Amino acid sequence: MNVTENQNATLKYFAPHLEKFSTRSKMWAGFLLALIAFGMFGLYKQIVDGHGVTGMRDYVVWGVYIVNFVFFIGVSYAGAIVAGILHLLKVPWRRPIIRLAIMLAVISAIVGPFFIILCIGRFDRLYYLFIHARLQSPIIWDVLAITTYLVGAILFLYLTLIKDFAIYRDTKALNLPPWRRKVFKALALNYQDTEFQKKQVNVSKTLISIIMVPMVVIVSSVLSWIFGMTLRPGWHSSIFGPYFVLASILSGVGVLIMLMYAFRKIYKLEEYFTDKHFVYMGWAMLILAAAYGYVTFSEYLTSWYGSEEWDSRVIDKLFVKEYSTWSFFSTISVIVIPIVVVALKPLRTTNMITLAAFLVAGGMWVRRYLIVVPTLETPLLPIQDVRPEYVNYSATWVEWALTIGGLATFFLFFLLMAKFVTIFSISEYADKTKFAGIDITDTKNVQQ
Amino acid sequence: MSELQNNNRRDFLKKGAWGVTLAAWGQLVFSCSSGEGGEQVAEAGDTVKLLSPEGELVEVKKEHLRHVHTIEKVSKMEARHGIPGRKFVMVIDLARCNNARKCVSACQSMHHLPSDKEWLSVRLMKDSEESAPYWFPKSCFHCDNPPCVKVCPVNATYKRQDGLVLIDADRCIGCKFCMAACPYSTRVFNWSETDLPADADIHSYSPETSTPSKVGTVEKCDFCPDMARMGKLPDCVTACPNGVIYFGDENEDVITNGAETLRFSQVIKDRSGYRYMEELGTEPRVWYLPPRDRLFPVERGFENLPEGLQDELRDMLEEG
Numbered sequence: 001m002n003v004t005e006n007q008n009a010t011l012k013y014f015a016p017h018l019e020k021f022s023t024r025s026k027m028w029a030g031f032l033l034a035l036i037a038f039g040m041f042g043l044y045k046q047i048v049d050g051h052g053v054t055g056m057r058d059y060v061v062w063g064v065y066i067v068n069f070v071f072f073i074g075v076s077y078a079g080a081i082v083a084g085i086l087h088l089l090k091v092p093w094r095r096p097i098i099r100l101a102i103m104l105a106v107i108s109a110i111v112g113p114f115f116i117i118l119c120i121g122r123f124d125r126l127y128y129l130f131i132h133a134r135l136q137s138p139i140i141w142d143v144l145a146i147t148t149y150l151v152g153a154i155l156f157l158y159l160t161l162i163k164d165f166a167i168y169r170d171t172k173a174l175n176l177p178p179w180r181r182k183v184f185k186a187l188a189l190n191y192q193d194t195e196f197q198k199k200q201v202n203v204s205k206t207l208i209s210i211i212m213v214p215m216v217v218i219v220s221s222v223l224s225w226i227f228g229m230t231l232r233p234g235w236h237s238s239i240f241g242p243y244f245v246l247a248s249i250l251s252g253v254g255v256l257i258m259l260m261y262a263f264r265k266i267y268k269l270e271e272y273f274t275d276k277h278f279v280y281m282g283w284a285m286l287i288l289a290a291a292y293g294y295v296t297f298s299e300y301l302t303s304w305y306g307s308e309e310w311d312s313r314v315i316d317k318l319f320v321k322e323y324s325t326w327s328f329f330s331t332i333s334v335i336v337i338p339i340v341v342v343a344l345k346p347l348r349t350t351n352m353i354t355l356a357a358f359l360v361a362g363g364m365w366v367r368r369y370l371i372v373v374p375t376l377e378t379p380l381l382p383i384q385d386v387r388p389e390y391v392n393y394s395a396t397w398v399e400w401a402l403t404i405g406g407l408a409t410f411f412l413f414f415l416l417m418a419k420f421v422t423i424f425s426i427s428e429y430a431d432k433t434k435f436a437g438i439d440i441t442d443t444k445n446v447q448q
Numbered sequence: 449m450s451e452l453q454n455n456n457r458r459d460f461l462k463k464g465a466w467g468v469t470l471a472a473w474g475q476l477v478f479s480c481s482s483g484e485g486g487e488q489v490a491e492a493g494d495t496v497k498l499l500s501p502e503g504e505l506v507e508v509k510k511e512h513l514r515h516v517h518t519i520e521k522v523s524k525m526e527a528r529h530g531i532p533g534r535k536f537v538m539v540i541d542l543a544r545c546n547n548a549r550k551c552v553s554a555c556q557s558m559h560h561l562p563s564d565k566e567w568l569s570v571r572l573m574k575d576s577e578e579s580a581p582y583w584f585p586k587s588c589f590h591c592d593n594p595p596c597v598k599v600c601p602v603n604a605t606y607k608r609q610d611g612l613v614l615i616d617a618d619r620c621i622g623c624k625f626c627m628a629a630c631p632y633s634t635r636v637f638n639w640s641e642t643d644l645p646a647d648a649d650i651h652s653y654s655p656e657t658s659t660p661s662k663v664g665t666v667e668k669c670d671f672c673p674d675m676a677r678m679g680k681l682p683d684c685v686t687a688c689p690n691g692v693i694y695f696g697d698e699n700e701d702v703i704t705n706g707a708e709t710l711r712f713s714q715v716i717k718d719r720s721g722y723r724y725m726e727e728l729g730t731e732p733r734v735w736y737l738p739p740r741d742r743l744f745p746v747e748r749g750f751e752n753l754p755e756g757l758q759d760e761l762r763d764m765l766e767e768g
């Protein structure tokens with residue numbers, strides 16, 4: 001296909017990153033691999049010595065692993081819904097964000113499920129989930145939801161990449177080894193930018209966006225129903241579906257802002273990821289934080305006011321006793337800080353918004369921990385056990401090693417993706433002159 | 449049909465009576481360990497006369513007697529289906545429990561469980577500040593609307609037609625969702641490989657015996673259907689010195705603790721039997737008789753508890 005001057009210029013700029021690994025990226029990859037190896041050592045310990053090496057016990061049967069699972073899957077759902085909505089709304093400033101959002105969706109949806117597998121006592125029987133599946137179980141709902149979603153997200157990512165693959169295949173600006181050209185050629189599916197092909201890709205992108213947006217709502221509700229379907233205080237609540245939908249999107253928007261900031265810094269892309277982008281994503285974060293705050297308030301107010309005995313025990317732990325500090329700080333960091341930072345003009349800077357996004361993402365992880373662990377530590381019948389590790393959960397180094405390993409895998413996938421394709425869609429920048437800043441009122445350059 | 453039921457009832461009563469006789473020396477096949485390997489049993493002690501399989505009368509030291517269960521093997525299909533015509537039920541008389549913990553240890557030795565793993569546990573309960581504390585033995589409730597079975601993704605735990613909720617440890621993937629779903633903390637997980645006693649039959653796993661434990665899977669009280677198939681009572685019932693636990697069949701409307709046999713519906717009616725947390729809607733198959741006219745003061749139970757737990761529970765009582 002015809003590659004425009006601007007596209008060639010942009011690719012020239014990206015060429016050093018796409019053509020080879022710089023020393024810096026090699027060191028970064030080595031560091032990540034070392035962390036992953038550390039995680040693998042933890043996994044080895046867990047397989048050889050059994051689940052006893054984790055902090056999980058008969059009361060707190062799930063711990064940091066399921067928190068990570070919920071976190072990564074939630075972040076992934078956010079990526080897909082942000083990409084879908086931005087695509088459907090056809091806002092001009094969306095261009096650099098969609099690719100990043102959908103990459104986030106795919107990568108975290110691949111990393112997340114590993115953590116649920118770590119909770120499972122017998123990985124050797126994992127395939128039973130398929131051959132003996134029982135549709136009544138919310139775990140099977142989740143298996144169906146995540147696999148369906150993952151297929152959708154990969155398809156979405158691929159559809160946003162087809163035009164780019166054709167450009168990488170045909171451009172003279174990149175000095176790629178022949179095998180990579182071949183890969184791009186295969187992946188481009190003979191895309192030549194004919195009117196017909198253009199229409200096909202665009203219609204498909206719109207369709208997948210229309211599918212992904214409601215799908216995210218459904219699948220993140222399904223995620224919440226692992227907890228919501230049990231008869232336990234703090235979990236058994238009809239608000240859990242919408243609660244998780246909002247929590248997922250909020251945490252994912254936080255992560256997305258951090259990624260935008262990181263790539264802007266590493267690749268010096270100030271002209272693509274402009275301050276305006278951060279402000280817009282900041283507004284999205286503010287709205288989500290307010291909505292999340294509302295749902296959280298509504299959830300805890302209901303159980304506190306109703307003050308049923310079993311509910312009260314959990315509420316007590318969360319707001320008065322052992323978890324009150326974490327509860328307080330996580331509430332501040334995920335609800336108050338994003339609202340204050342974005343609402344007040346002097347604070348509404350890229351750096352501050354990114355800092356708020358970091359606190360939102362970290363705080364949301366803590367919020368998930370506070371949903372999972374205190375409830376499991378509060379069974380109906382009093383715990384009368386002399387073994388302290390059975391009474392209170394505390395994660396062991398094995399669990400932290402695997403958590404860090406999972407996070408490193410997430411970053412490694414991003415590093416590899418950024419080496420393989422540009423982190424925003426080159427095909428959407430056909431007509432712009434070289435490195436022009438994005439005029440957000442200018443809609444005519446946005447390809448549909 | 450009614451004749452059949454009558455037959456069944458007679459059959460059950462007969463078996464119940466058999467259980468009573470057996471309770472004297474236990475429904476046990478004796479096994480004589482010669483005490484080799486330096487495990488010499490103390491000299492002092494009573495002897496008992498027993499009939500050997502060869503028909504000889506032998507005298508054996510009491511200490512050398514050990515519980516050995518012969519297991520009736522059933523297929524996986526039968527273990528999923530249940531014992532036809534039965535509907536097992538348990539009634540626990542809270543007025544009689546003094547936390548002797550014999551039920552706990554009998555259950556542990558029958559299922560080769562380590563001493564810190566309890567399928568059956570006895571909790572100290574105090575319902576409100578004013579009410580008196582009482583000991584609360586708790587097995588699996590074998591709910592008729594079991595939250596654990598609902599959530600199992602692979603059909604490893606299931607409800608049988610005779611009312612039991614069992615686990616097939618060969619099927620269980622160890623996701624522990626059932627443990628999170630059970631409101632009564634009944635289920636335990638095999639966090640590591642269990643050390644089995646030398647005489648444990650490691651090859652004869654069945655969901656009906658639940659032994660040997662399998663690492664990475666969930667297990668729990670199974671109401672001992674293997675014993676029921678032999679017409680015997682679960683070990684927790686026969687081990688209890690106070691006859692706290694009654695076991696029986698709701699279809700036949702009969703329960704027995706080994707010493708006395710009662711009509712289930714009558715007991716529940718006359719003595720205000722209740723199920724724990726009826727409002728959860730799980731419909732347990734275990735009924736409790738309120739601790740009225742108690743046989744023991746609650747303090748009696750403390751001496752059988754480990755040191756740390758005694759203090760903890762005393763604190764709990766003081767707090768109210």
